Amino acid sequence: MSSELKNDRYLRALLRQPVDVTPVWMMRQAGRYLPEYRETRSQAGDFMALCKNTELACEVTLQPLRRYPLDAAILFSDILTIPDAMGLGLYFETGEGPKFENPVSSMAAIQALPIPDPEQELQYVMNAVRAIRKALNGDVPLIGFSGSPWTLATYMVEGGSSKTFSKVKKLLFSDPEAAHLLLDKLADSVILYLNAQIKAGAQSLMVFDTWGGVLSPSAYKEFSLHYMAKIVDGLIRENDGSKVPVTLFTKNGGQWLEDIAATGCDAVGLDWTTNIADAKARVGDKVALQGNMDPCMLHAPVGRIQQEVQSILEGFGYGSGHVFNLGHGIHPDIDPEKAGAFIESVHQLSKPYHL
Amino acid sequence: MSSELKNDRYLRALLRQPVDVTPVWMMRQAGRYLPEYRETRSQAGDFMALCKNTELACEVTLQPLRRYPLDAAILFSDILTIPDAMGLGLYFETGEGPKFENPVSSMAAIQALPIPDPEQELQYVMNAVRAIRKALNGDVPLIGFSGSPWTLATYMVEGGSSKTFSKVKKLLFSDPEAAHLLLDKLADSVILYLNAQIKAGAQSLMVFDTWGGVLSPSAYKEFSLHYMAKIVDGLIRENDGSKVPVTLFTKNGGQWLEDIAATGCDAVGLDWTTNIADAKARVGDKVALQGNMDPCMLHAPVGRIQQEVQSILEGFGYGSGHVFNLGHGIHPDIDPEKAGAFIESVHQLSKPYHL
Numbered sequence A, B: 001m002s003s004e005l006k007n008d009r010y011l012r013a014l015l016r017q018p019v020d021v022t023p024v025w026m027m028r029q030a031g032r033y034l035p036e037y038r039e040t041r042s043q044a045g046d047f048m049a050l051c052k053n054t055e056l057a058c059e060v061t062l063q064p065l066r067r068y069p070l071d072a073a074i075l076f077s078d079i080l081t082i083p084d085a086m087g088l089g090l091y092f093e094t095g096e097g098p099k100f101e102n103p104v105s106s107m108a109a110i111q112a113l114p115i116p117d118p119e120q121e122l123q124y125v126m127n128a129v130r131a132i133r134k135a136l137n138g139d140v141p142l143i144g145f146s147g148s149p150w151t152l153a154t155y156m157v158e159g160g161s162s163k164t165f166s167k168v169k170k171l172l173f174s175d176p177e178a179a180h181l182l183l184d185k186l187a188d189s190v191i192l193y194l195n196a197q198i199k200a201g202a203q204s205l206m207v208f209d210t211w212g213g214v215l216s217p218s219a220y221k222e223f224s225l226h227y228m229a230k231i232v233d234g235l236i237r238e239n240d241g242s243k244v245p246v247t248l249f250t251k252n253g254g255q256w257l258e259d260i261a262a263t264g265c266d267a268v269g270l271d272w273t274t275n276i277a278d279a280k281a282r283v284g285d286k287v288a289l290q291g292n293m294d295p296c297m298l299h300a301p302v303g304r305i306q307q308e309v310q311s312i313l314e315g316f317g318y319g320s321g322h323v324f325n326l327g328h329g330i331h332p333d334i335d336p337e338k339a340g341a342f343i344e345s346v347h348q349l350s351k352p353y354h355l
Helices: A009-014 A035-044 A047-052 A054-067 A081-088 A107-111 A123-136 A149-158 A166-174 A176-200 A217-234 A254-261 A276-283 A295-299 A302-316 A336-354 B009-014 B035-044 B047-052 B054-067 B081-088 B107-111 B123-136 B149-158 B166-174 B176-200 B217-234 B254-261 B276-283 B295-299 B302-316 B336-354
Strands: A090-092 A098-100 A142-147 A204-209 A246-250 A267-269 A288-293 A322-326 B090-092 B098-100 B142-147 B204-209 B246-250 B267-269 B288-293 B322-326
Touching: A009 A204, A009 A322, A035 A047, A035 A054, A047 A054, A047 A090, A047 A123, A054 A123, A081 A090, A081 A149, A081 A176, A098 A149, A107 A176, A123 A142, A123 A176, A142 A149, A142 A176, A149 A166, A149 A176, A149 A204, A149 A217, A166 A176, A166 A217, A166 B295, A176 A204, A176 A217, A204 A217, A217 A246, A217 A254, A246 A254, A246 A288, A254 A267, A254 A276, A254 B254, A276 A288, A276 A302, A288 A302, A295 A302, A295 A336, A295 B166, A302 A322, A302 A336, B009 B204, B009 B322, B035 B047, B035 B054, B047 B054, B047 B090, B047 B123, B054 B123, B081 B090, B081 B149, B081 B176, B098 B149, B107 B176, B123 B142, B123 B176, B142 B149, B142 B176, B149 B166, B149 B176, B149 B204, B149 B217, B166 B176, B176 B204, B176 B217, B204 B217, B217 B246, B217 B254, B246 B254, B246 B288, B254 B267, B254 B276, B276 B288, B276 B302, B288 B302, B295 B302, B295 B336, B302 B322, B302 B336
Parallel strands: A142 A204, A204 A246, A246 A267, A267 A288, A288 A322, B142 B204, B204 B246, B246 B267, B267 B288, B288 B322
Antiparallel strands: A090 A098, B090 B098
């Protein structure tokens, strides 16, 4: 498989096949910490204009790969493209998170939501995937992604980000039928969206469940994990003779790793609140693991970063099945030199674990 | 013990002695969801003026007990009184969290921090404890509290609340010696502060580690749990012939319950992301458990609240050792009727578990 790729470490690690060193990429590796990103974004205008401009979205996706020997590229886009395509009106206010002009909360509003056609309302995403895949020229694999149904629903019902998630949880607890209809429509939309990304050239997929960890264990299983499992079941998983691995990542989901692994996904993303040795002992015979350095560690001196990389590598131990990453996106105020030292140290220090 | 108390269920449950029904109280039970609290607070002026006014702090502490058959009162105060007494200048801006005028970050600033004398700079807290204890007249026990050293340090270094905790984590990872000095001074201050609360009349203590869950497992043990264990070791634990139980609560600490229980505390607080049956199986032979309903459940219809209470009671199972609570503070927008229905349902539905 992936014989046309010059570097397929990332895909091999997800499928737990032997690798020479542990592959590494960074969530939000194309982003504000890079001066060249800030330059391109200022050309594009606002954030969504950048996502919708095929040439510029491709450019920012490739920028971190020109600086660092990363083992994967990830589509530059937003997790909230699907609700935007449903007509909710995504916008960004400076210094605040994403917002929706038309949040939903009633059964009637949920029933009226359309399922977006990925090659129509979301064609700009597919155009970006095709352009990036072509520009990568087989150097490294391209990761496509989506937000999880639950995570999308939190923004759609709250109208933006939230500290308490009162509105969306009120919907869960007061009108579970409406909540399930919303989540089911979102799961169907995500399946179409991710399968279209595969057809457009994505070689691996990741589902970001940023807010699954704000739920109780039973609510998590009923309202978040159930719909991620539906997505895993509905994905193509193999394209052009190559497997398309899928990674599920619930932030603050460390207590539920066994349940996440049982969905049939290929890999589970870990934030930094879980010890990777414990995680491997719990689920490492079923899935690969991605993670899990605290993004704040990139504020530390290089020696301390190397020490933390060493500790995580040692925690995972010998053999394949580990994709190194941060436990969440890289922060905008990180020095790009520190990111480079981090990536280099993963490759250097992981060699003894793959002899 | 506690023979002078008319209702000592809360203390008995913490010490895992038989009770007739499961005791219940609510974090932030004196607060903005109550119209009488909003009225008293408008008299006092700002939040800290209310904390520092003995009569009014006593009044708001008692308000929820007039409405509901709660099994404990909790001192009305703030978790940040100690850094304020150290000279950092605590203030509150409308619609935002607490802030400090003089955050600390350098070794020199940390070395210069004084250890506050509880009967001097924090005498207003002790006066409130004495007044509340007298006004309670033995109806229910009074809980004293403090923030954990790590949680206090996050606000002291960041200058307020934070999304990423970049500044305080940078201190941990770049200058661990300074971080440890700060945390050690805070632990010493908390020990003096809580022991003074016991002497002033507090019959149980709680340490709120609101931000322990943002750390990696090893950083949590080194920078948060270690100092809570020091506090547990330094507390009086028995006063006037009665045991003074201590509860540790790390929000998002569900992965580390065994470590928390091993400090020698009497009880462990649970947020709603942990299943209480699992928690009991993991640590229930060592400690009592407090929790753990999602505060957002109080937005649901009463029937759904009762169903959730039933599910948590069933999860804990038969016998003593459970103090019912929310998994975090009650939200300001909760209908007081719903809070009443919640409290009543704990008492009613728990009877069969104490036969």
